Amino acid sequence: MDTQMQTSVGGTGARRIDVIVVGAGFAGLYATYKFREMGKVVVGVEAGGDVGGVWYWNRYPGARCDLMSVDYSYGFSPEIEQEWTWSEQFAAQPEILAYANFVADKLDLRRNYLFNTRVTRATWDDEAKLWRATTDGGEVLEAPFCVMATGPLSVPKDPDIAGIERFEGQLLRAQKWPHEPVDFKGKRVGVIGTGSTGVQIIQTLGSQAGELFVFQRTPSFTLPMRNHVLEPDYVAEMKRHYRAMREAMRNNPTGGTRPATTRPFFSLPPTQRRQVMEQAWINGGHTFLGSFADLLSNQEANDQVADFVREKIGQIVTDPKTAEALKPKGYPIFARRPCLDTEYYETYNRPNVHLVDVAADPIVEITPKGIRTEAGETELDILIFATGYDALTGALLAFDVVGRNGRTLKEKWASGPRSYLGIMLEGFPNLFAPNGPNGPAALANLITIAEHDVDWIAELIAYMDGNGLRSVEPSARVEDAWMDLVAMLAEKSLIRKANTWWVGANVKGKPQGLTMFIGGFQKYREHCAAAARDRAENLVFDRARESAAA
Known part of the structure; x- marks a missing residue:
């Protein structure tokens, strides 16, 4: 059976499939591959003319990822890891887009996509237990499952x-x-x-x-990247050790290979702290964040690192007035995206x-x-x-998403985003959002999160298939409990002290607050694993009619 086309019954004129995937960025591409490998009929919908997500659109001069290439790449396929070779430690947009195209070619993913197409409305039919998505071309897709792989950064402002x-x-x-x-x-x-x-x-x-x-x-705090070309011998080493590195990434708070530490800032005397900061400046990248454990929870430690960076700005910029204007003040360092x-x-x-x-x-x-x-x-x-961007929630609120009893996502999120694990929403059965706004989202490696979330969703769908279950959503109780945990962790973080897109402050009239899970990617994985073990307690299922009748 063709995995792209399947006609619905009943004369509705809709195309009946198994899974709708919205987006052809890294989360959407992996979701399309994963569900297709499960034997599902999948159709992806993408506003751009090809794959790549944000990297399809972001072609501005100097566009480059600020995560290392080894981190910002898929880990699900050893074959892709071995066949693709990165040229720089921090890849530029053309190379990242080429990588997305390589993956799409390798896995033959384009045949599942409608490009230059937007979803204008997605509505849950509670009786039929399916999502009905309408595109700007007038096509209607019907599927039991809808995966919103729209990404946290896709609606410009x-x-x-x-x-x-x-x-x-x-x-x-x-x-x-x-x-x-x-x-x-x-x-x-x-x-x-x-x-x-x-x-x-x-x-x-x-x-x-x-x-x-x-x-x-x-002004933003910005640190030296220290980008460099990857030498062939190092690339060969990296490829030999990819498996071990991927496992380390899954157990790292950042979801990447950047070192994490439990060392508090004031555990070292001043001269040694200075040496650590000087070395972090020399090494470049996000080395600072891996040097001390409490830079986003201890204001005094944060102040000293901020003073160090401001000192560097004064040393580099020759005009004193310009240098002073470039020195960020009034918010903690790393509370805005570094x-x-x-x-x-x-x-x-x-x-x-x-x-x-x-x-x-x-x-x-x-x-x-x-x-x-x-x-x-x-x-x-x-x-x-x-x-x-209108970040985190903008893409999901850019069109009408209508759940059970006619309740819209805009209504549910009128006071800010709410979900369970950042993946599922009470009142919106069978709707999933990898990299959702209440997970680690922009605070960890998005590709690592995407792979994890898609795998989690796939396991849940397989469980439903094996047990004759037609729909699933979190209970209001567990959604409330998750949001309480997110809020409790946020209270301890200095991130909330800066007016940034992380807290919604860059969009006029948008509800503000730190709604991302800041406990680290590895802790997020633990919560998701526990949720999978306790599905019967945390999730509300609707059993298939024939099973219920039996």
Whole structure:
């Protein structure tokens, strides 16, 4: 039987399948493969023109993953691990997209996908026990199971500034970058946004643009990436030890290979602490986060590390006023997503790069010719928005998802996202969200989480198939208990002290709060394993009619 096509009965005109997968990023691709291997008829729906998820859209200058390549790759297939070779420690967007295409080709996944297609509405039919998804092309898919592999970063947002539509120059959005090359030579370029995306764009365009104007509201702490080409001998070593590394990743709080420690900051005397920080700066990457265990729970320890990084900024940036404006203040280091850079601060020593501190000189509006702050107008040829996403929940709320008794997901999440394990939702049977907003989400390796979550979902579906069960959802009791645990852990973290997309503060009117599970990936796995052992207590099943009649 073709795993892509199966016609429904009853003359509804819908295509009847077993599993709908929304998204062709790394979670969606693995889900499609996993369920197809189970013998399920799977159809994936993807808004982009091909596979890759966020890496299909993010083609901006300097786009690069800030997780090491060994971490940001699949672990389910030893064959893929051996056949694919990474060229750099931190892969750039073209190589990551090439990897996604390699996997899709290797596993023949495209035949299961509808590309350039969006789901506009997904509705649960409680009598038929299936999801009915309508696409923007008018097609209707019906399936007992729906997997929302939409990713935590897939709905871009523009800055809340008046006059965007009036700008007469070239307006570019980092998250929807054009596929054709953009010429910056001799151009006056403005960038709004100094998070990880903005940092990568700015450090790249400093040497390309005629003049580069950076409109900074909140400076980010950014640490040196220290990227390098992977030598063939090391690649061979890595491939020989992939299995052991994957096992280590599954038992690491980050879901990756970065070292984790139980050492508190003040367990070392000041001189030794300084040595550890200097070495972390030299090593680069996220070494700091693996150096001390309490940087997100001990404010004084956090302050000292922040002071160390601010000191480094002052040493690198030659103009004292610019250096001072680039030093983050008012929030803990690592409470915003920590950025990794390649000579970002050095970029501001270039005579063609200008920092506009909009905290001191606020933006009034975007004009036809550029940007007007309170101090005056800056004329621009190109304006780039690097202003992030409606993260974690945006993709799931971008279309109508209707559960039992007509209750919408927007209604359920009116005060913020709620789920069980970040994967399942009370009132929305047979709906699953790998990398959901109440799991480790953006605080751990997304590919490791995706593989874990998809495997967990697959085991649950296999259990249902073997026991004649038609639908499943968490009870309100266990969903409440999970959210209480998430909230209790969040109270102990300094992350909640920064206004970031991690807590929803970057979207006007969005409920704010730290709703991700911050207990670490390995603890998350333990909770999920316990949930699987206690399915009868935690989950509400509906048995198939014929089984009930018997």
